C-alpha cells in the first residue's frame with residue numbers, strides 16, 4: 001500500500017522534469033509524489049465523466065428505476081434527464097424520478113450552487129450539509145448500480161430533507177478543496193473505490209473538478225465502512241499533478257469541516273496531517 005522509496009524517487013524526478021528542471025522545489029516534488037502514489041495505492045477509479053463531453057445520459061435503459069425511491073416509470077413520472085452536477089447540463093441521469101427531484105433534490109442543488117459560487121471567492125466557505133448531500137447524490141447517481149445496496153443508509157440520508165436530524169450521522173465528515181489555474185481544464189466527476197476492503201480508508205470518494213477547483217468528499221454511511229470495526233478512518237489527500245511550471249507549484253488543498261469555518265492555514269501542513 002505504501003509506495004517504496006524507489007517509486008517515490010522516480011515520480012519526484014518526473015515532477016522535477018515537468019517543472020522545467022527548476023530548482024528549489026525538491027521537497028515539494030517528493031511530498032507530492034509520495035502523496036499521489038499513496039492515494040493510488042489505496043484507490044482506483046470506478047467511474048469518470050467529463051463535464052465537457054456534450055450529451056451523455058446515464059441509466060437510460062429499458063428497465064430503469066429511480067436510484068433513490070426505487071420506483072419505475074410506470075409508477076411515477078421521470079421527466080427529462082437530470083444533471084449530475086448542479087449547474088452543468090451534462091452528464092445527466094435518467095434514474096432520478098420527478099418526485100424525488102421536487103421533494104428534496106432541487107433544494108439541495110440550489111444550496112450546492114450557492115456554496116460553489118461562494119467557494120470560488122472564498123476558499124474557506126463552510127460546507128453545508130445540504131451542499132454535502134448534493135455531492136453525495138451525484139456520487140450515488142454515477143456509481144455502478146451493483147454498489148447501491150452498500151449505500152441504503154446513505155440514500156435514506158441524502159433524501160431526508162430535514163438536515164437538522166443528520167448532524168450526528170456524519171460526525172467527522174469533511175471535504176478537501178484543491179485550487180489551481182490548471183483545474184479549469186478537463187472538468188469532470190470521478191468516483192474512486194478503495195482497493196483493499198480491510199483498509200481503514202473511506203470506501204468511496206467523489207471528486208468534482210471544475211472552475212479552477214477540485215473538491216474531494218468521502219461518501220458517508222457505507223455499509224462496507226462499518227466492517228472497519230471502529231478503527232479510525234484515514235482520509236487520504238490527492239496531489240494535483242497536471243500543472244506545469246508556476247501552475248504546478250500553485251496547486252494546494254484546504255480542508256473544510258462540515259458547516260464550520262476554518263482558519264487559513266498552509267496547505268502542505270493540512271495535506272500531510274491527513275495523509276499520515
Ligand SMILES: [Zn+2]
Nearest residue numbers: 066069097100
Ligand atoms: Zn424517486
